[in-house]
Amino acid sequence: MKTIYDVIVIGGGVIGSTIAWHLAKTKRKVLLLERGRLGQEASSAAAGMLGAELEMNEPGPFFQLCLESRSMYPTFAQELLEVTGIDIELTQNGILRLAQTEATASSLQKTVAWQKAHGGSATFLPAEYIKELEPTIGNTYGGIWIANDGNVNAALVARAVGKAASLTADVLEGTEVYDITLTNDDVTVHTALQHYRAKQIVLANGAFANRFLSALHMQPTLTSVKGQLLRILPHGSYQLTRTISSAHHYFVPKRDGSIIVGATEEYNSFSHTNTVSGLAQLLGAVQDVFPDFGEATFLSSWTGLRPLLPTRKPLIGAIATNPRALVAIGHFRNGILLSPVTATIITSFIEQQEQPTHHLAFQP
Ligand SMILES: Cc1cc2nc3c(=O)[nH]c(=O)nc-3n(C[C@H](O)[C@H](O)[C@H](O)COP(=O)(O)OP(=O)(O)OC[C@H]3O[C@@H](n4cnc5c(N)ncnc54)[C@H](O)[C@@H]3O)c2cc1C
Numbered sequence: 001m002k003t004i005y006d007v008i009v010i011g012g013g014v015i016g017s018t019i020a021w022h023l024a025k026t027k028r029k030v031l032l033l034e035r036g037r038l039g040q041e042a043s044s045a046a047a048g049m050l051g052a053e054l055e056m057n058e059p060g061p062f063f064q065l066c067l068e069s070r071s072m073y074p075t076f077a078q079e080l081l082e083v084t085g086i087d088i089e090l091t092q093n094g095i096l097r098l099a100q101t102e103a104t105a106s107s108l109q110k111t112v113a114w115q116k117a118h119g120g121s122a123t124f125l126p127a128e129y130i131k132e133l134e135p136t137i138g139n140t141y142g143g144i145w146i147a148n149d150g151n152v153n154a155a156l157v158a159r160a161v162g163k164a165a166s167l168t169a170d171v172l173e174g175t176e177v178y179d180i181t182l183t184n185d186d187v188t189v190h191t192a193l194q195h196y197r198a199k200q201i202v203l204a205n206g207a208f209a210n211r212f213l214s215a216l217h218m219q220p221t222l223t224s225v226k227g228q229l230l231r232i233l234p235h236g237s238y239q240l241t242r243t244i245s246s247a248h249h250y251f252v253p254k255r256d257g258s259i260i261v262g263a264t265e266e267y268n269s270f271s272h273t274n275t276v277s278g279l280a281q282l283l284g285a286v287q288d289v290f291p292d293f294g295e296a297t298f299l300s301s302w303t304g305l306r307p308l309l310p311t312r313k314p315l316i317g318a319i320a321t322n323p324r325a326l327v328a329i330g331h332f333r334n335g336i337l338l339s340p341v342t343a344t345i346i347t348s349f350i351e352q353q354e355q356p357t358h359h360l361a362f363q364p
Contacts, residue, residue, distance in 0.1 A: 005031045005170075005198040007350065008189050010177050010212070011205030013043040014154075014339040015328050017161035019202055022343040023350060024168035031196060032165050033189065035176035039158025042206055042335065045304025046154035047229060047252045047262045050337045053146045054095050054245055057111075059118040061361035062313050066334060067119055068358075069341035070148065076340045077152070083167065086160035089255050092150040095243040096125075096133065098143040098289065104247060105141040112144055121148040134244065138291045151243055151252050154336050161339065177205075180215045180325075187324050202326045202346055207270070207305040209329045217321045218364060222330060224270050225308050227263035228278035230301040232286065234259065234293060249285035258299060261286055267308075274301045308332045316345045317355075317363035326350070327364055 009020045012034030020032040034040075050073060052066035077090040099105035105124075112122045122144045125133075130140050165171055179190040180201065189196045203212055210220035234240065240253040252260040264278045279301055286293050309315060309330035318326045326349060328342050345359050 003029065003031075003196075004186070005029050005196065007031075007200045007202060008033065008187070008196055008198040009169075009202045009204055010180075010189065011203070011208075012038040012162060012165070012171070012173070013041055013204065013206050013335070014039065014158050014161055015043075015206070015331060015335055015342055016202070016204030017158070017165040018339045018343040019204055019328060019346050020165040020169045020171070021161060022347045023202075024165070026347060026351065028350075030169035031198070032169050032171045033175045033177055033191065033196070034171070034173045037173055038162030038165070038171070039155070042304040042306055043158040044155040045227070045229065045302055046336045047250060047260045048152045048154035048157070048336055049095065049243060049250065049252055050150045050152065051095060051146075051245075051334070052149055052337060053115055053120045053122050054097055054149050055333060056115070059114055061358035063115075063118060063120075064358040065341055065362070066337060069338045070150075072340040072344075073150070073152070080157075080160040080164060084160045084163040086156055086163060088156045088160055089153040090150065091152070091255070092148070093242045093253075095146045095149040095245055096130065096143055097122075097146065097245045098130065098137065099141040100246060100288075102141050105143075108142075108144050120146075122146045134240070134242070136238065136240075136290050136292055137244065138289060149243070152336065153254060157336055157339070177212070180212050182215060182322055182325055184322070184324075200324050200326065200350060202328060204328045206329070206331075206335075207307040209307065209327070216319050216325045216327065218319060218327070221310050223268050223308050225306040225332070226266040226269035226271060226303055227306060228266075228274050228282065228301065228303050229260055229262040230279060230282050231258050231260050231299040232293070233257060233297040233299055235295040235297070244289060246285065246289050249282065249289070251286070251289065270305060272303050272305075274303060306332050307335075314338065314342070314362055315364045316342050316359070318349050319364045
């Protein structure tokens with residue numbers, strides 16, 4: 001054993017890479033260990049929505065956390081561009097959530113009411129306004145317009161934070177962690193070829209975190225929720241101008257004119273296979289929302305594994321029994337959105353700074 005690191009981060013998705021980069025900026029000696037290639041799992045698969053309001057069902061610390069992280073994105077994108085030269089394609093073009101039944105319309109009106117009262121930007125639009133905004137959309141009962149949500153290119157975010165981490169920290173790809181030994185004095189991380197010692201570790205290995213939770217005195221309650229996605233190119237010169245979301249699906253326009261369609265939710269699956277029924281579900285959603293898209297070109301399909309905890313919210317912070325171990329896990333459907341704020345929280349835990357109350361709600 002040679003170097004003793006200040007912090008070892010396990011897992012090089014958007015969460016682990018952003019944390020490693022932020023910690024290295026505090027002049028700590030940081031090692032990031034990734035079993036394959038940086039960003040190879042959920043992070044590069046994601047649709048890239050910054051759905052801070054779209055995905056929320058109730059007020060509280062999680063809603064606050066999502067709004068906070070969304071507000072960090074312009075600076076995050078600019079800094080990544082300056083440090084890595086990679087443009088993550090931040091597009092602040094809003095999200096339109098459709099009501100395809102009367103019942104959904106009335107529940108969305110309630111959503112608008114509580115979100116407005118808690119700092120949200122959503123407003124309810126009647127059906128004729130929706131038709132005016134996006135003429136290709138089929139019949140609706142109205143919907144909500146979330147002006148401040150947006151999207152990024154998730155694969156580019158994963159690449160950019162991975163590059164930023166590589167420029168500032170020691171990064172080892174192709175290095176799988178097999179075990180962690182935690183004592184009151186330090187932490188040892190075991191890989192096939194080497195053991196690495198550090199003062200602290202951060203577990204950030206997405207849907208695969210269960211393997212180490214017992215070693216950190218935590219219940220291994222994380223599950224994987226597989227999502228299938230596909231990409232289409234509308235025919236002619238048609239361009240979708242904003243993200244559209246229906247009850248179970250979304251359509252996210254990208255800068256090249258293509259649209260990402262997602263996503264299935266398949267609980268307890270670690271498979272990376274696209275299936276006939278999964279793709280049929282997504283294509284059915286396209287035809288349902290955009291009846292004229294029959295001639296759109298099918299470009300590609302892929303899958304990703306979302307990390308889900310029983311609370312459906314992430315755990316971010318030091319574990320109660322030993323402050324040498326921190327976790328940043330369970331970001332489920334919002335890990336791209338939440339990567340800047342997650343790295344900020346972990347960094348301030350390690351720097352022993354005071355946390356705002358709503359951050360403490362996510363402490364393990
Ligand atoms: C279909 C789909 C659509 C999504 N859409 C959105 C969206 O629109 N907006 C949004 O905000 N979020 C979205 N998400 C969620 C988002 O992708 C995840 O929450 C986020 O990527 C989780 O990041 P992570 O770094 O925790 O996990 P991952 O990206 O999975 O990274 C974990 C890393 O740890 C590595 N690893 C695992 N075990 C070990 C080990 N033993 N040793 C070393 N390394 C290890 C893995 O190889 C992997 O690279 C979506 C996810 C999916 C699947």
